[in-house]
Each structure stands twice: as structure tokens, then as C-alpha cells.
Amino acid sequence: MSNVEETTLFLDLDALSHNYHYLKSKIENGAKFLGVVKAFAYGSDMVAIAKKLEALGADYLAVAYAKEGVLLRNAGLTLPILVLHPLKANFEEVIQYNLEPNLYSEKIIADFIYLAEQKGVKKYLVHLKFNTGLNRLGLKAENIENIANKINQTESVFIKSVLSHLAASEDLEEKTFSTNQIAHFIKDTNALSKLIGYKPMMHMCNTSGILNYPEAHFDMVRSGIGLYGYGNEAKYDKELKPVATLKTVISQIHSIEKGESIGYNRAFVADKPMRTATLPIGHADGIGRQYGNGKTAVQIHQHWAPIIGNVCMDMIMVDVTGIPCQEGDEVLLFGANHSADKMAGTAKTISYELLTGIGARVKRKIL
Structure with a gap:
């Protein structure tokens, strides 16, 4: 007979701790660590995972949508929470629960600034995402001047970071593509920083980026699947423990x-x-x-x-x-x-x- 009485997903927080420390050991420049807990922490338990990451010393958490961030705030999480795909319909909650939106289009920037100004908010922390080749979400390089003008014309927001996403960081046959993405991201960030008069944090690496592109660790890295025990490559899978x-x-x-x-x-x-x-x-x-x-x-x-x-x-x-x-x-x-x-x-x-x-x-x- 079994000690298991019903269908159960067992979550090993010691394995999470091991994965966190392993991934941290691959960061050579002292970059901050963001733990991705979207989709209920990759199907596990978002609150338990987030609390463990907070205890381990993670600097940031990330969720996909605002309601996930609200759940974490209601559970007592105090770490900064980046909302990767905020929607206009949820901006009120974003501000109410002190979540930090990733603004990925000129329209979404304008919509958030409008609400922040209506509420009299000053220097609300936001993040800007550049599309460097994934072609999913993100701002284009040719729009940088317009974006900077919007930012410079308001006191309602402050750009905490600029981010992008590698499209094929786990596939070393696509190294040229990834290297070009990194170069474009640096160029875009420098151009924006010059126009707004300060340099936000930069982050681009997901789990495979942490492992394969140390030159792109910048100011912060983001890990999702690696924290849960998977490195997208056999040699790294051996070093990680499934949660x-x-x-x-x-x-x-x-x-x-x-x-x-x-x-x-x-x-x-x-x-x-x-x-x-x-x-x-x-x-x-x-x-x-x-x-x-x-x-x-x-x-x-x-x-x-x-x-x-x-x-x-x-x-x-x-x-x-x-x-x-x-x-x-x-x-x-x-x-x-x-x-x-x-x-x-x-x-x-x-x-x-x-x-x-x-x-x-x-x-x-x-x-």
C-alpha cells in the first residue's frame, strides 16, 4: 500500500533552494535575482514558492498578470513585483497593490501615465520592454524618441528598468541571433537613457540566458523554469532538482x-x-x-x-x-x-x- 491516498503534487522547497543557489552561483557580476512565479509558480503553489524565494533573498518577483500580483500581496509578500503583461483594465489594481507594470507599447504607456496623473501619483515605478527579436511584446527602437518625450512630459512615472527577452537562449545554434539581440538591447537602452537623463536597470536573461550568456546578465536576471528544476539542456538538468x-x-x-x-x-x-x-x-x-x-x-x-x-x-x-x-x-x-x-x-x-x-x-x- 502507499502513503499517497489521492492524486497529489508534492513540492520540495529544499529543491527550490538548491536551484536558486545554483543559478545565483552562475551570476558573476552581482546582478539582482528575479524569481518568476507566474502561472501559479509554474503550476505549483505561487504563495509558498514566493515566500520561499523571499526568504532566500530574491530581489524581485514577476507575475504575468495583475491578479497574480494581488494574490501575492494579499498573502503578505512585500518584495517588488513586476507584472510582465499588464492590461489597462487592471491598472487600478496595479497602483492599489503597489505592483510594477511592464509597459510594452506606446498605447499602454500613455494609458498608464493618464491614470497615474489622474490619481496624482508621482514617480511610480514602471518598466519598459523592448522587442529585440521575439516579436511578442515590446517597444521598437524607432519609437524611442516618442517614448522618451512621453516620459519627460510627466512626473507620474519613473523608469525602474528596461528589459527584453531572448528568443532562443537555450539553442546555441542560434547564438548569432541571440548576440544580435543583446547588442540591440544595449543600443536601445543607451539611446533611451540619454534622452530621459538617467539609466534604468537592465535585464534580459531568462534561465537559459543566465547559463549561456553571462555577458547579458546586466543589472538583474530573471529565472522561471530553472527554479523549478529544468535547465533546457541535459548538462544543466543534472545540476538542478525538480521541485x-x-x-x-x-x-x-x-x-x-x-x-x-x-x-x-x-x-x-x-x-x-x-x-x-x-x-x-x-x-x-x-x-x-x-x-x-x-x-x-x-x-x-x-x-x-x-x-x-x-x-x-x-x-x-x-x-x-x-x-x-x-x-x-x-x-x-x-x-x-x-x-x-x-x-x-x-x-x-x-x-x-x-x-x-x-x-x-x-x-x-x-x-
């Missing part, structure tokens, strides 16, 4: 006869007698249909049990023929001994998607 381990239990075991089908649409038909186990986890919990039909296996008593048939909303069925197991036994989906990256790879996706997709109804347990 999250997903386990479940066997709900029921069936004996299946040759010719019987299993699951929706009869997607699997047994070609011989077999045993199957039904597990209480499905696509509503983040284990999508792409993991079914033999593509992915779970681990039971050190044996691999492939998922058979279609993944259901709340359940999956696995082949336990020849595996000594019983109802109530523990099942590992991913963790230190079988990483989320490896599991995600079986479905041709990445650890980010698997981790952030773990559903809210899955129990979290802090270790």
Missing part, C-alpha cells in the same frame, strides 16, 4: 479478456488477456489526451505501465500486466526519478506546458 513530483494511486484493477475494449471510443482493444489499472487523474488535471494510447507510461513499483486507450476527463487506464501491484498502490507520473521534461517529451511538448497545466483540484503538499 514538483506528481503521484496518484490505483483506484481499481481489471482483468481484461482478449477482444475486450478499454475506454472511450474503444480506442484500445486487447489482443491477449491482460490486467489494467484505473488511476484517478485525467485531462481535467493536466494530463491531456496527447499522453494516451501508448505514448506515455507511468511508474509503479519501478515498472513502466503505459497509458492505454484515450485519456478521460478524470481517469486514465494503464497496462499493469506482469506488474505486481494492487488497488491503493502508489503511482509516479513525474518527479526527480522521471522528470516532467521526459514525460512531456513523449507527447512532443515541453515541461512548461505539463507543469503549468496541473489542475487546481490536484492536492498540493509542501515538503
Whole structure:
């Protein structure tokens, strides 16, 4: 029998601490450290992770949207919180909860300045994002003069930092592209600084940037996936420890006869007698249909049990023929001994998607 009684995501804060210190050791210029806790800390527990990062000495936190920052403030977090993708509809909350917005377009700059002026705010800390090649969010170099004019015409905001995002920092075959991004970012920041009369902090590196581009550490680095145990490269994965381990239990075991089908649409038909186990986890919990039909296996008593048939909303069925197991036994989906990256790879996706997709109804347990 297992000590696990239901589907549970175990979160190892000692592993988080290890990853934080490892990544910090790669920073050679004393740059500040920003911990990215968006998407509920990559599908884990945003408040627990943020509090641990604060205790470890992180300088900043980052979230994607304002409501995530509000949740952290209501939980007592006092660190500066950068909102990476603020929306006009949430600017009131941004100011109310002392969040720092990343302003990424001329319109969003104008909208935030307008509200700040209406509220009589002075020197509110904001961040500007330059698009240097990712082509997702960000200001263009040709707009720098217009941006500087907007900033110089108001006392409502102060540019705390300028940031950008490397598009392929984990792919060393794209080193020329990344190096060009870094050069453009330096040029853009210098041009803006000259026009506004002061130099904001600079930050550009994500986890792979920290590891592969020390020349771009600048004043601060941002780590997301690395904190959770994944370095996007085998040699770095060995140095990091996965924070999250997903386990479940066997709900029921069936004996299946040759010719019987299993699951929706009869997607699997047994070609011989077999045993199957039904597990209480499905696509509503983040284990999508792409993991079914033999593509992915779970681990039971050190044996691999492939998922058979279609993944259901709340359940999956696995082949336990020849595996000594019983109802109530523990099942590992991913963790230190079988990483989320490896599991995600079986479905041709990445650890980010698997981790952030773990559903809210899955129990979290802090270790």
C-alpha cells in the first residue's frame, strides 16, 4: 500500500533552494535575482514558492498578470513585483497593490501615465520592454524618441528598468541571433537613457540566458523554469532538482479478456488477456489526451505501465500486466526519478506546458 491516498503534487522547497543557489552561483557580476512565479509558480503553489524565494533573498518577483500580483500581496509578500503583461483594465489594481507594470507599447504607456496623473501619483515605478527579436511584446527602437518625450512630459512615472527577452537562449545554434539581440538591447537602452537623463536597470536573461550568456546578465536576471528544476539542456538538468513530483494511486484493477475494449471510443482493444489499472487523474488535471494510447507510461513499483486507450476527463487506464501491484498502490507520473521534461517529451511538448497545466483540484503538499 502507499502513503499517497489521492492524486497529489508534492513540492520540495529544499529543491527550490538548491536551484536558486545554483543559478545565483552562475551570476558573476552581482546582478539582482528575479524569481518568476507566474502561472501559479509554474503550476505549483505561487504563495509558498514566493515566500520561499523571499526568504532566500530574491530581489524581485514577476507575475504575468495583475491578479497574480494581488494574490501575492494579499498573502503578505512585500518584495517588488513586476507584472510582465499588464492590461489597462487592471491598472487600478496595479497602483492599489503597489505592483510594477511592464509597459510594452506606446498605447499602454500613455494609458498608464493618464491614470497615474489622474490619481496624482508621482514617480511610480514602471518598466519598459523592448522587442529585440521575439516579436511578442515590446517597444521598437524607432519609437524611442516618442517614448522618451512621453516620459519627460510627466512626473507620474519613473523608469525602474528596461528589459527584453531572448528568443532562443537555450539553442546555441542560434547564438548569432541571440548576440544580435543583446547588442540591440544595449543600443536601445543607451539611446533611451540619454534622452530621459538617467539609466534604468537592465535585464534580459531568462534561465537559459543566465547559463549561456553571462555577458547579458546586466543589472538583474530573471529565472522561471530553472527554479523549478529544468535547465533546457541535459548538462544543466543534472545540476538542478525538480521541485514538483506528481503521484496518484490505483483506484481499481481489471482483468481484461482478449477482444475486450478499454475506454472511450474503444480506442484500445486487447489482443491477449491482460490486467489494467484505473488511476484517478485525467485531462481535467493536466494530463491531456496527447499522453494516451501508448505514448506515455507511468511508474509503479519501478515498472513502466503505459497509458492505454484515450485519456478521460478524470481517469486514465494503464497496462499493469506482469506488474505486481494492487488497488491503493502508489503511482509516479513525474518527479526527480522521471522528470516532467521526459514525460512531456513523449507527447512532443515541453515541461512548461505539463507543469503549468496541473489542475487546481490536484492536492498540493509542501515538503
